[in-house]
Amino acid sequence: xxxxxxxFEAAAESSKTLPEKxxxxxxxxxxxxxxxxxxxxxxxxxxxFTDMVGRAKFDAWAALKGKGKGEAMQTYVDLIESLK
Numbered sequence: 001x002x003x004x005x006x007x008f009e010a011a012a013e014s015s016k017t018l019p020e021k022x023x024x025x026x027x028x029x030x031x032x033x034x035x036x037x038x039x040x041x042x043x044x045x046x047x048x049f050t051d052m053v054g055r056a057k058f059d060a061w062a063a064l065k066g067k068g069k070g071e072a073m074q075t076y077v078d079l080i081e082s083l084k
Contacts, residue, residue, distance in 0.1 A: 001070065008037060008073040011080040018083050029079060032060035037072035041065045 015030060022030065035042070042062040047054035064072065 004070060004073050004077075007077050011077045014084070015080050018080075020083075022083055026079075026083070028056060028060040030076070031057055032064050033072050033076040033079065035061045036064040036067055037069055037076055040069065 012034065021027075042058060042065065044058075046058050046062075049055065067075075
């Protein structure tokens, strides 16, 4: 797990310097996987309809409910690697 944690942290750093900005759907996946891996299942209130960005981010994260920390980390690392 320590190796996976190190690869996850390295992927999080390299996500800031991707050659191209990913499309919005991919950005939501990146966000949701990062949150699931670092904070677990979505918690808190779903943002209101006036906060469309916050609502989309929350919904993407909530869609990953039940996905384990290790699985979320691995999927995040794989996604960032595919975008390099």
